[in-house]
Amino acid sequence: MSDYTKIADTGNGIVTLLKDALVPELLNSPDQVGLCSPEDHGDFAVGVWLYDVREDTSIQAHEMTNIGRNTQRYPSTYLTLHYMITLYLQSDLKYRAPQEHQIFGRIIQALRDNAAMDPDSFTPVEGIEGATIRIQLQNLEMEEKLRLWTVPNSAYRTSLFYTAGPVEIRSTRKRTVKRVREIDYRFTGKETGKMEG
Secondary structure: OOHHHHHHHHHHHHHHHHHHHHOOOOOOOHHHEEEOEOOEOOOOOEEEEEEEEEEOOOOOOOOOEEOOOOEEEOOOEEEEEEEEEEEOOOOOHHHHHHHHHHHHHHHHHHHHHOOEEOOOOOOEOOOOOOOOEEEEEOOOOHHHHHHHOOOOOOOOOOEEEEEEEEEEEOOOOEEEOOOOOOOOOOOOOOOOOOOOO
């Protein structure tokens, strides 16, 4: 697996988790959940939109990584991914709001219960310790939510905002290094001359 796919893999992992949580109890088909923007959501009932990607500055990766006896890889980049989850239900108006509230509740429950993702398989793991991708609900002000809603001439839809990270993108740059093969422990000392009076 190429490391540059990890942004896409993280989004697909979240979508898979939501499909498992919502189908068939609250949605009829897994095809109703997918990655999309609010402006172009197609037939999705639940859209997951990656609206921002930021470097995780809490992780300072400066060390080279040994990947063989004579090869080192340059430091990785660590990212925090920002997602907006929005509902686009087409059900009858009198049933739509209660159904949306149930789906929101199930999404919050599922993402809290599966708040850590394996960075290699992009599936939920127990606990959030170690090298895992952590999924966290964000408390944004209403002004910021409205700013992120980029659909012209369309009223803001209630949405959930999450971050996922750190997501590691490994460098493809490598360097060859020479290992120490032997150490010479010989010491040379100066002879002390005798002074004649």
